[in-house]
Amino acid sequence: MLGGAGLAAAAIWPGGRALAQASDNVVKIGVLDDMTGVFADQQGMGDVVAARMAVEDFGGRVLGAPIELIYGDLQNRPDIGMGIARRWYDQEKVDAIFGLGNSAVALAVQQLTREKNRINVTVAAGTTDLTGTACTPNGLHWTYDNYALARGTVSAMMAEGKRKWFFLTSDYAFGHSLEANGAAVVRALGGEVVGSTRAPLNESDFSAHLLRAAQSGAQVLGLAVAGTDLINAVKQMGEFGLIRRGLQPAALLCLLTNIRAIGLETAQGLVFTEAYYWDQTDETRAFSTRFARIHGRPPTMFQASMWGAVTHYLNAVKAAGTDAAQPVMAKMRETPINDFMTRNGRIREDGRIIRDMYLMRAKRPAQSRGEWDLLEVVQTIPGDQAFRPAAESECQALRRG
Incomplete structure (x- = not known):
C-alpha cells in the first residue's frame, strides 16, 4: 500500500535548474510501518500524521526543493518490507525511511539502506541488534530499545x-x-x-x-x-x-x-x-492537542517521536546543504536533539539515540x-x-x- 504526495512546489531558475542541492530536485521521505496489523493502533497512520505535521511545520520544502512524503504497509513480513524499501530506493528515489515498526523488517532494511547509501531511522522497532551486531553508519535507532x-x-x-x-x-x-x-x-x-x-x-x-x-x-x-x-x-x-x-x-x-x-x-x-506521555508538560500537551485534532486521540510515543525524527532529519539536510547520506548523517550526529519530547538527546556513534x-x-x-x-x-x-x-x-x- 503506497500513498502520500508532494507537499510543495520546487523553486526553479528561469532555465529550469532547481535552486536546491537536493538530488532529483526533491527530498523524499518514506514512512514504512504496520498499517493494518497488530501494531497499527500504535504506529500506523498516526505515524504518517506525525510525519506530515513535521513536514508542514518545516514549511514543506528544504534547500528550495519540495519535501515529498510517501508511506507503506510492511505487514510485519520482512519480504514485503524489503520489497517496498527496495522499490522506494531504486525506483522512487526515497532519501530516508522512517518507522520500521517490526524488528525483523528493521534489521533487513537497515542493511539494504547501507548498501544503497541512504538513511534509515528506526522509530518503532525494539531489537538492540540495530545498534549492536547489525549497526551501520546509515542507521539510527530513535525512540527506545528493548x-x-x-x-x-x-x-x-x-x-x-x-x-x-x-x-x-x-x-x-x-x-x-x-x-x-x-x-x-x-x-x-x-x-x-x-x-x-x-x-x-x-x-x-x-x-x-x-x-x-x-x-x-x-x-x-x-x-x-x-x-x-x-x-x-x-x-x-x-x-x-x-x-x-x-x-x-x-x-x-x-x-x-x-x-x-x-x-x-x-x-x-x-x-x-x-519514552513519552502526552500529559507530562505544557509542550507535550500542546503537541497532543494538535495531533488529536487530526488523528482523534493523543499520540503514542512512536507517533510523537516520529515528528522529532523527521524534524531532526530535515534540519540536518538544511544544515548540510544537501540530502546526500553522509553529510546529513554527520549533521544529525553532531546536533543535540531538543523538542517537546526530548531534552538534550544525543546520537551515539553506534546510532543509538540517548534520551x-x-x-x-x-x-x-x-x-x-x-x-x-x-x-x-x-x-x-x-x-x-x-x-x-x-x-x-x-x-x-x-x-x-
Missing part, C-alpha cells in the same frame, strides 16, 4: 521483591530480543527466570501459555509481546483470575493505546517503561479524569542509565582504536 524497556520495568518490579519471573514471548526477532534483555536484567539483579513460552505473532488464545506461567511458581509474568498480542494476553490474565491470584503482569513494551484497549479495571497498576525514559504506571479507574487520562509518571530514568553502555555494545563503530 534494553531500556527491560531495565526500567524489571528493576522496578525487583525493587518490590518480585524475584521469580516467567516470560511470555512473541516468537520473532523483537520478542526474542526483549526476553533476552529482560532475563539478563533479572539475573543481574539476583532474580530467577523459572521458565518461558513463545507464542506466534498475532496469537488470539494465550490460555495454554498462561497456564504454564501460572504453574511455574513465578511471581511475575514478563510480557515480551506487543500491540494486540499484549492486549489479549493481559485481558485473558484478568479473565482467568491470574492477577487476583498473585501473578503480576509486567509489560515490557506497552503504550497508551494498549492501556485504553485493556481498560483500567484490568490494567490498573501495570508498570512499564516509555531520558520514564517508568509509567496505569492509573486506578477512580484516578482517571478522562478518556485518555490513563497513566502516571513514576520515575524519570536518565538516558545514560536507561540504555546499554557503549562498552557493552557489539557495534564495530564503537570498537575503533
